[in-house]
Amino acid sequence: MIKKVSIGLLILALSTSCVSKKIYNDLENKFADLKKENRKLADDNEDLLKTKTKLESDGAALKAEYDKLKAERDKLQADYAAADKSLKTLQSSYKALEKNSDEALQSNMNKNRELLAQLEAKEKSLAAEQDRLNKLKAELESSSKRLNELESLMAAKDANMKKLKDNLSKALNAFEGKGLTVHEKDGKVYVSMENKLLFQTGSWAVGPEGKKAVVEVAKVLAVNPDISVLIEGHTDDDKITGTIGGGVENNWDLSTKRATAIVNILSENKGVKKENLTAAGRGEFAPLMSNDTPEGKAKNRRIEIILTPKLDEISKMLKDL
Structure with missing residues (x-):
């Protein structure tokens, strides 16, 4: 025109x-x-x-959240291991006391149930945190991919x-x-x-x-x-x-x-x-x-x-x- x-x-x-x-x-x-x-x-x-700056900032934030959740998961795993160790100790004590007293047996059984309940709760919490961690990781990967694609396009434009x-x-x-x-x-x-x-x-x-x-x-x-x-x-x-x-x-x-x-x-x-x-x-x-x-x-x-x-x-x- x-x-x-x-x-x-x-x-x-x-x-x-x-x-x-x-x-x-x-x-x-x-x-x-x-x-x-x-x-x-x-x-x-x-x-x-x-947009590039924002994507880089969002990616950094997602990485920080990812690291935080990973640390929380590791702590839950440590708590789980400690609880599991306590359970095994109580189970050993239970076997030793089983011969001595029905009352001691009942007490140990109650403690055992409590520990089992705590262990189950920690397992559920750990699974939930793992799901959140997986979702954040996927979001981080997707954001990084889009950022890389944008940077590639801009680099190609500059190269051309x-x-x-x-x-x-x-x-x-x-x-x-x-x-x-x-x-x-x-x-x-x-x-x-x-x-x-x-x-x-x-x-x-x-x-x-x-x-x-x-x-x-x-x-x-x-x-x-x-x-x-x-x-x-x-x-x-x-x-x-x-x-x-x-x-x-x-x-x-x-x-x-x-x-x-x-x-x-x-x-x-x-x-x-x-x-x-x-x-x-x-x-x-x-x-x-x-x-x-x-x-x-x-x-x-x-x-x-x-x-x-x-x-x-x-x-x-x-x-x-």
């Missing part, structure tokens, strides 16, 4: 001398939606970390993103030192291309060398279909004056056209899922450096390709916890 809107805006921009305020507002609203989506991804990642970053770095090695960098941050991979590699001043037409770099990115994306791709256009704070090419209203408009141009090149690769692509213009409002120097302005004029893993499987697992 975003791609269709972006293409429509591009066609409208090429067929007229200026872009309407409505298109500007639509782009502005689209950018706001993208920011919300970005915040949601950050919140999802934070929720994952909180590192592999993706390594593959991109390898594919784009020829452009090192030409204004292109690849780095990983907060579980995402960023491909940053300075405008000197991609565009002429005031233009949104991608040059031959820049197109080669974007085509290499598309090749990597084609074998990673489960990655969301946000293409952000950035400018310095120099104001747009006069007529540039087909005409642009301002830096925001120019940055959006440049982001859309990158999307169009990525889409030429049939293996890239178009529904994973989003173009956004951020104008001069997200600079990397101060615009007070030519060097700072050059760094701020760039395209950011932000690759984000889809978290559907992890989100489903969290719902099942």
Whole structure:
């Protein structure tokens, strides 16, 4: 849907001398939606970390309860052994006194019954505690299994993103030192291309060398279909004056056209899922450096390709916890 809107805006921009305020507002609203989506991804990642922490805390609590019940069971077993020993002693005494007195015999028999009753009660209590211990142990094992599965999924996600970053770095090695960098941050991979590699001043037409770099990115994306791709256009704070090419209203408009141009090149690769692509213009409002120097302005004029893993499987697992 975003791609269709972006293409429509591009066609409208090429067929007229200026872009309407409505298109500007639509782009502005689209950018706001993208920011919300970005915040949601950050919140999802934070929720994952909180869930992991809670599972670890619950597991520790279950382990402590397990150890406590085990200690109580061991005590009951010791009491049982002591009672059993006393019973055997009384039984021996009973046999010795049996010959001497019916009264002594009756007394020992009563004591024997009491001890047998106590022993039976302790056996029942021990069995009940053992059942509770088994249940807690099962809960602990189940919780540990879910935690391990969640950690495995998160580790796999991180490993996949590192592999993706390594593959991109390898594919784009020829452009090192030409204004292109690849780095990983907060579980995402960023491909940053300075405008000197991609565009002429005031233009949104991608040059031959820049197109080669974007085509290499598309090749990597084609074998990673489960990655969301946000293409952000950035400018310095120099104001747009006069007529540039087909005409642009301002830096925001120019940055959006440049982001859309990158999307169009990525889409030429049939293996890239178009529904994973989003173009956004951020104008001069997200600079990397101060615009007070030519060097700072050059760094701020760039395209950011932000690759984000889809978290559907992890989100489903969290719902099942």
